[in-house]
Amino acid sequence: MEGIQAFDIAVLNGLREAVCSPFLDAPMRLLSLLGDKGFLWIAIGIILLLVRSRRRWGVLVLAALALNAIWCNLLLKPLLDRARPYEVLGFDILVAPLADGSFPSGHTSASFAAAAVLYAMDRRLGIVAYIVAVWMGLSRLYLGVHFPTDVLFGALLGWVAAQVVLWAVKKTNAGKNKTV
Numbered sequence: 001m002e003g004i005q006a007f008d009i010a011v012l013n014g015l016r017e018a019v020c021s022p023f024l025d026a027p028m029r030l031l032s033l034l035g036d037k038g039f040l041w042i043a044i045g046i047i048l049l050l051v052r053s054r055r056r057w058g059v060l061v062l063a064a065l066a067l068n069a070i071w072c073n074l075l076l077k078p079l080l081d082r083a084r085p086y087e088v089l090g091f092d093i094l095v096a097p098l099a100d101g102s103f104p105s106g107h108t109s110a111s112f113a114a115a116a117v118l119y120a121m122d123r124r125l126g127i128v129a130y131i132v133a134v135w136m137g138l139s140r141l142y143l144g145v146h147f148p149t150d151v152l153f154g155a156l157l158g159w160v161a162a163q164v165v166l167w168a169v170k171k172t173n174a175g176k177n178k179t180v
Contacts (some may be wrong), residue, residue, distance in 0.1 A: 008147035035107035041114035068161035105154030111157030
């Protein structure tokens with residue numbers, strides 16, 4: 001665990017030294033704000049629900065987000081309760097201090113859960129969603145509220161949640177000759 005922590009600290013410090021600037025502060029805060037409580041992705045799921053031809057996509061996005069929230073926010077974060085980088089390293093942060101644990105990144109996991117479903121539904125839309133998801137994860141590093149392994153595991157966790165939802169739908173529809 002000490003090796004992982006040393007890696008995280010080295011990468012995070014290097015990233016913040018190389019990239020942080022007043023020019024990027026506001027865009028990174030805004031991007032991170034859009035991910036609070038999965039807002040952006042839940043909104044996309046709801047919008048898709050309202051479009052008759054995309055209703056199925058909305059259901060799948062929201063299902064992946066729900067499964068991811070259970071795993072990430074209800075199970076792993078409280079169980080592991082990892083300290084946040086600003087608590088460990090004394091960073092000044094551009095957002096309000098957070099009450100929950102750092103591992104895994106909920107912003108990143110929700111982003112990758114939604115992006116993976118959207119990619120399965122429509123590759124072009126999914127690529128755009130993945131780009132936003134990557135930037136969402138980077139914003140969390142930039143702001144000093146997550147370590148790199150929090151973000152990497154969050155991305156994997158979100159992707160897995162989406163794959164489980166997509167697999168379950170395929171299994172359920174296997175006898176009905178429907179595809180996802």
